[in-house]
Amino acid sequence: MEGLYHQTNNASAAEGSKSLSLRAGRVSVRSPSLLLATSVRKQAKPARLGILKQVHEVQSYMGRLETSDKESVHLVENEIQARIDNIFSNLERLEILSSKEPPNKRQNAKLRVDQLKYDVQHLQTALRNFQHRRYIREQQERQREELLARTFTTNGTHKKILDVANMLGLSNTVMRLIEKRAFQDKYFMIGGMILTCVIMFLVVQYLT
Template identity: 35%
Template sequence: MDALYHTTNKTIHEIQQCFQSLNNPGIDSIAVENEILTKITAVNANCDRLDVLVFKVPAATRSGAKMKVDQLKYDVRHLQTALSLYQQKRQRREAEATEREQLLTRRFQPNADTTIDLDYSLQHNTQMHNAHKGVDEMISTGSNIMDSLKFQRDMLKGARTRMVTIGNTLGLSDHTIRLIERRLTEDKYVMLAGMFVTLCIIGLVIYLCL
């Protein structure tokens, strides 16, 4: 199990390095994205295998092994989210570049009656389109943040249960356990505050656009 764990952890570091290379000029982003996706698939497969192997380790070290596997899952989940966001941004940039190129290469036939109407309605429609696009991006980002927070919450709950079990085994003091529970409560309030602020910003943007 240790060999598979170290191999998977090494692959995660390689994925992080691939993300850093995406910022280099002249890089083939499509090829790098495919490489990242392949490595993420391999990590997920290894995590599934590790879930099976963790139950074969001695009971005394099983909790620690399970925490390591959960950390790998947590890391790869964030990498998947980062890849999805990068692909969305790249697709938007490509679409904007295509539209700009089409506009610059479009040829108009001479016509004495042709006029360009840039009235208030057209400008308002353009502004509304841009505002809707911005709100969609905020909602998408907020959804990814919510998924990440939910995953972290589940991780913390699982960690709390394991810590209580380990604490009972190792004889942790009641004071230490109370500190852990207080930290979990504080994290919950931080998550709720973040959700409230995000909803307020989205509501304000929609109100200003309308």
């Protein structure tokens, strides 16, 4: 009887050992995938936090654009564009990491990457809109300067014509006609300036 008891205990121990061995085998099979998932999470989280920090830095730089002078605004724009390009590059790496997440977490990881992409694309659009407005503003300033220079040239030419007329002894009637024509030309020029400004305002208002 005692021998039978020992045989039963030995069989139970063997079964238990076999069960533990099988469980250990299953754990060892799953271990590489678990290690990969852990490694991916350890890389993805710092990468995502780093991108969020870069986005906040770009937002801070965007605030400097409105207060920058003409000499430094181009440098600020270039700095912002370089940072945006760097963020896009980091997002590509983060997207690769998110594709390696476990299936039950992959969708959420992809949504977080897409949200970051949207935020960065919004910053890129804001930068381009600012550059477009600056270009229009600078173009308007150049045109105003050209119109003012043309006005001074017209006034100087008019004075020279009167001086020449006096030297040639032209009649008062001819000189009055010359003055009248110059007066009309001045109004035409002012009207053209106003029309140009109105057109530029409409372009900026409705096309930007």
